[in-house]
Amino acid sequence: MMRDLASKKISIRGVVQGVGFRPFVYRLAHEHGLTGWVLNHSGGVDIQVEGPPAALAAFVHDLQAQAPPLARIEGLDVAGALLVGYETFEIRHSVAEEGRYQLISPDIATCSDCLRELLDPADRRHRYPFTNCTNCGPRFTIIADIPYDRPLTTMRHFVMCPQCQAEYDDPLDRRFHAQPNACPACGPHIWLVPSSRFQVPSSNRKLETLKPETDDILTQASRLLQRGAILAIKGLGGFHLACDATNEAAVRTLRGRKGRPAKPLAVMMATLDEVRQHCSVSEEEERLLTSPQCPIVLLPWKPESTVSRLVAPRNNYLGVMLPYTPLHHVLLQDVARPLVMTSGNLSEEPIARDNDEALRRLGHLADLFLMHNRDIYARYDDSVWFVPCIAGGEGSVRNPQSAIRNPQPIRRSRGYAPFPVKLPFKARQILACGAELKNTFCVTRDEYAFLSQHIGDLENLETLEHFETTIELYKRLFRIEPQIIAYDLHPDYLSTRYAQSAIRNPQSAIPVQHHHAHIAACLADNGWSSDDGPVIGVAWDGTGYGTDGRIWGGEFLVADYHGFRRAGHLEYLPLPGGEAAIRNPYRLAIGYIYALTGRLPSLPSLGAGEEELRIIQQQIDQGINCPLTSAGGRLFDAVSALLGVRLRATYEAQAAIELEMMAQIANRKSQIVSYPFDIDEGQAGKVIRLRGLFEALMADLWSEMSVDEMACRFHVTVAEMMRAMCQRIAGETGLRTVALSGGCFQNRLLLALVLPRLREAGFRVLLHRQVPCNDGGISLGQAVIANLQSFS
Numbered sequence: 001m002m003r004d005l006a007s008k009k010i011s012i013r014g015v016v017q018g019v020g021f022r023p024f025v026y027r028l029a030h031e032h033g034l035t036g037w038v039l040n041h042s043g044g045v046d047i048q049v050e051g052p053p054a055a056l057a058a059f060v061h062d063l064q065a066q067a068p069p070l071a072r073i074e075g076l077d078v079a080g081a082l083l084v085g086y087e088t089f090e091i092r093h094s095v096a097e098e099g100r101y102q103l104i105s106p107d108i109a110t111c112s113d114c115l116r117e118l119l120d121p122a123d124r125r126h127r128y129p130f131t132n133c134t135n136c137g138p139r140f141t142i143i144a145d146i147p148y149d150r151p152l153t154t155m156r157h158f159v160m161c162p163q164c165q166a167e168y169d170d171p172l173d174r175r176f177h178a179q180p181n182a183c184p185a186c187g188p189h190i191w192l193v194p195s196s197r198f199q200v201p202s203s204n205r206k207l208e209t210l211k212p213e214t215d216d217i218l219t220q221a222s223r224l225l226q227r228g229a230i231l232a233i234k235g236l237g238g239f240h241l242a243c244d245a246t247n248e249a250a251v252r253t254l255r256g257r258k259g260r261p262a263k264p265l266a267v268m269m270a271t272l273d274e275v276r277q278h279c280s281v282s283e284e285e286e287r288l289l290t291s292p293q294c295p296i297v298l299l300p301w302k303p304e305s306t307v308s309r310l311v312a313p314r315n316n317y318l319g320v321m322l323p324y325t326p327l328h329h330v331l332l333q334d335v336a337r338p339l340v341m342t343s344g345n346l347s348e349e350p351i352a353r354d355n356d357e358a359l360r361r362l363g364h365l366a367d368l369f370l371m372h373n374r375d376i377y378a379r380y381d382d383s384v385w386f387v388p389c390i391a392g393g394e395g396s397v398r399n400p401q402s403a404i405r406n407p408q409p410i411r412r413s414r415g416y417a418p419f420p421v422k423l424p425f426k427a428r429q430i431l432a433c434g435a436e437l438k439n440t441f442c443v444t445r446d447e448y449a450f451l452s453q454h455i456g457d458l459e460n461l462e463t464l465e466h467f468e469t470t471i472e473l474y475k476r477l478f479r480i481e482p483q484i485i486a487y488d489l490h491p492d493y494l495s496t497r498y499a500q501s502a503i504r505n506p507q508s509a510i511p512v513q514h515h516h517a518h519i520a521a522c523l524a525d526n527g528w529s530s531d532d533g534p535v536i537g538v539a540w541d542g543t544g545y546g547t548d549g550r551i552w553g554g555e556f557l558v559a560d561y562h563g564f565r566r567a568g569h570l571e572y573l574p575l576p577g578g579e580a581a582i583r584n585p586y587r588l589a590i591g592y593i594y595a596l597t598g599r600l601p602s603l604p605s606l607g608a609g610e611e612e613l614r615i616i617q618q619q620i621d622q623g624i625n626c627p628l629t630s631a632g633g634r635l636f637d638a639v640s641a642l643l644g645v646r647l648r649a650t651y652e653a654q655a656a657i658e659l660e661m662m663a664q665i666a667n668r669k670s671q672i673v674s675y676p677f678d679i680d681e682g683q684a685g686k687v688i689r690l691r692g693l694f695e696a697l698m699a700d701l702w703s704e705m706s707v708d709e710m711a712c713r714f715h716v717t718v719a720e721m722m723r724a725m726c727q728r729i730a731g732e733t734g735l736r737t738v739a740l741s742g743g744c745f746q747n748r749l750l751l752a753l754v755l756p757r758l759r760e761a762g763f764r765v766l767l768h769r770q771v772p773c774n775d776g777g778i779s780l781g782q783a784v785i786a787n788l789q790s791f792s
C-alpha cells in the first residue's frame with residue numbers, strides 16, 4: 001500500500017499564530033485522512049503530511065481556501081519529502097528560534113460565536129465581559145514579546161480553571177490555544193470606582209460599597225449613563241470617556257471638561273440596524289463597520305437622528321462604530337441608546353492605559369471609572385475610515401462615474417496595526433520617525449513595513465514617551481535593530497530630535513522632505529515598484545518644512561522613491577503671527593488679501609478692529625513674525641474665514657472642514673464654474689497665482705450669491721488648479737500617473753471634483769488605500785525613501 005502514498009512538507013508564513021491555525025490544520029488533515037504533524041515556530045507554521053496524492057493536493061488547496069478568518073497567509077511553500085509512515089496526525093510543541101519573527105495579529109472584534117455565548121443565558125460566559133476565542137479578542141495589546149504564548153501576555157497572572165484549561169488543550173475546541181481564554185470563574189473582572197468629583201446621590205448611598213458581581217456593576221454603569229453621567233471605561237487599548245450621545249447636557253459637560261469645544265466625537269451604537277436610524281450606510285460602509293477590525297466609520301448623518309448635534313457640530317458626517325468587545329456589547333445593549341466613546345485623554349495627550357494612570361489623569365474628566373484587571377500592554381486608539389462618496393451632485397453615489405467607493409483610513413490603529421504594509425521590494429532594517437501631528441512611526445525588514453498604531457500629536461512629553469516605548473516594542477516584536485533612521489526635514493519636530501539623538505553614525509541619518517514622503521507613501525500604498533519611474537505628485541496639506549526653509553503644502557512634485565523635483569506650487573503668502581494665524585483663520589484672510597491686492601479688506605465680517613488690521617499690516621510689511629507659506633490647507637482656512645464660515649479654529653482643519661460642509665450643499669444644486677486663477681512659468685517652477693481668485697470672491701461677497709455656492713465654486717477652482725498644473729507638467733515630462741496625498745485629500749468634495757477631471761485628462765490616479773493621506777502616513781514614505789537612498 002505504501003506505493004500509493006506520498007509525503008509533503010509545507011511551510012507557511014503570515015499571521016498564522018494565535019488565530020486557530022494549528023487546530024484548523026489538524027481538523028483538515030483528519031478530514032482528508034492524512035497523517036503527520038503541524039508545528040509552530042517563531043517564523044511561521046510547518047506541516048508534514050502523508051497520504052494519497054489526490055488527498056494531499058486537496059489538503060494544500062483547502063489550506064488556503066478555508067483558512068480561519070483571522071489568518072493571513074503571506075507565503076506557502078510545498079516540497080516533496082521522504083515517506084516516514086506516520087500513523088496519526090499530531091500537533092507538536094512550539095519551538096522558538098533566535099532571530100526569527102512572526103507577524104502578529106491585531107486585536108479583533110468579538111466574533112459571532114462568542115457573541116452568541118455572551119447573550120445566551122444558559123452559557124457559562126453569559127454577559128462575561130472578557131469572552132474571547134481563537135477567532136477574536138485581544139492580541140497585540142496584551143503581548144510583551146514573541147512567541148505569542150500566555151506567559152508573555154498580560155494574561156499570565158490568571159490561572160485557567162479546569163473547564164477553560166480543557167478548552168485550551170482540545171485541538172477541536174474553538175479555544176484551543178486561545179491565549180486570553182477566560183471565564184467568570186478564572187478570568188479578569190470589572191468594578192466601578194467613583195471619581196473625586198462624583199456626588200453620590202443620598203438616595204443611592206450603596207454606590208460607595210459597590211457589590212463585586214459583574215452583573216450588578218453592568219446594570220449600575222448603564223443606569224448612570226442613562227442619567228447623564230460621564231464614565232471612563234477601560235477597553236482594549238485604553239480608556240474611553242463615554243456618555244449618552246442623545247443627551248445634549250451630558251455631551252456639553254464632556255466637551256467642557258475635556259477642553260474640546262468642537263472637534264467631532266465618535267459614537268458607539270449597539271447594532272447595524274440602530275446605525276441605520278441615524279446615518280445612511282452604503283454597502284462599502286457596512287462592510288467596514290461589520291469587519292473584524294470594526295473601525296469608526298464617518299457616515300452621512302441623517303437630519304432625523306436623535307444623536308445630539310453637539311457630538312459633531314456643523315458636520316454632515318458622524319463617526320460611528322459597533323461594539324467590538326463583550327463589555328461594549330453588554331453595556332450598549334443595557335443602555336439602549338448610542339454612547340459617545342472618545343479617547344480617554346485631555347486634548348492632545350495619549351490615551352490613558354493603566355488603572356492608576358487613568359485615576360490620576362482622568363479624575364477631573366469622569367464621574368466614575370469602569371475598570372478591569374486585564375492589563376493593557378500597548379496603547380491602541382480606535383481606527384477611523386471613510387468612503388469618499390458624497391450625497392448628490394458630482395461624486396455622488398448616484399453618479400458612478402465619479403463616485404469613489406474605495407475606503408481610505410484617516411487613522412490606522414486598532415484592528416490594523418501592527419499588520420504590515422507589503423513593500424514592492426526587499427527592505428533593510430530601517431526606522432522612520434514620522435512627522436509631528438498624527439504621528440506614526442514605521443520599521444521595515446524583508447518585504448514588510450510595520451507601521452505603528454496612531455501615536456498622537458508629538459507635542460508633549462507624554463506622547464513622546466508613548467512614541468519611544470512603542471518603538472522599543474516594535475523593535476523587540478519584529479526583531480529589528482535599525483541601522484538607518486529617517487526623519488522629517490523640520491529641525492524642531494520632537495521626532496526629528498529623537499532621531500538625531502538615536503543616531504550613532506551621521507551617515508545613517510536620512511532627512512526626508514515632508515511632501516516627498518507623502519507622495520512616496522501613496523506610491524508604496526499602491527504597490528508602486530522602485531523601477532516604475534516617477535509620477536506627478538500632488539501633495540496638499542497644512543504644513544510641511546520645505547527645502548528652502550519655508551512652509552510648503554500646495555505642492556506639485558515630480559517624484560519617485562529616489563528623489564523629487566518641485567515642479568510647481570501655490571504662491572507664497574504670509575502667515576501673520578505664525579501659529580496665531582493658523583488658530584485664527586481671519587488673520588490669514590486679511591494677510592492673504594493684503595499681500596495679493598495691496599489693500600486691507602474692509603470687511604466687518606472678519607471681525608478684526610482697526611488696531612489689529614494695522615498690526616497685521618506691519619507684520620507683513622516688515623516681515624516680523626510672518627513666515628511665508630504655500631500650503632493648500634491655509635488657502636482653505638483663509639477662504640473659510642473670508643466667507644464668514646469659520647474665523648477662529650479650535651481644532652486642526654476646522655475651518656477647512658466647515659467650508660467643505662457648506663460647499664457640499666451647493667454641489668447638489670447645479671453646475672458650478674471655477675473662479676479665475678493664473679499660472680506663472682518661473683525659473684524655479686510653475687506658481688499658481690491667487691489674486692484673481694480672491695478678487696472674485698470679494699466681489700461675490702457683495703453680490704446675492706449664497707455662501708454655500710461661493711464655497712463650492714472655490715472647491716471647483718482648486719480642482720481646476722490641480723488639473724491645469726498636472727496637464728502642464730505632463731506636457732513637459734510625458735508622465736501620465738498622478739498620486740494624490742496630504743491631509744487636504746480627506747476632503748470628499750475635493751476628491752469628487754478632482755478625480756473625474758484628472759481621469760478625463762487621461763491620467764491614472766493613485767489614492768491612498770491602506771495608510772492615511774494625512775501625516776499618519778508620512779512614516780511609510782520616509783521608510784521607503786530611506787530604504788532606496790541607502791542603497792545608492
Ligand SMILES: [Zn+2]
Nearest residue numbers: 111114133136
Ligand atoms: Zn470569538
Ligand SMILES: [Zn+2]
Nearest residue numbers: 161164183186
Ligand atoms: Zn475559566
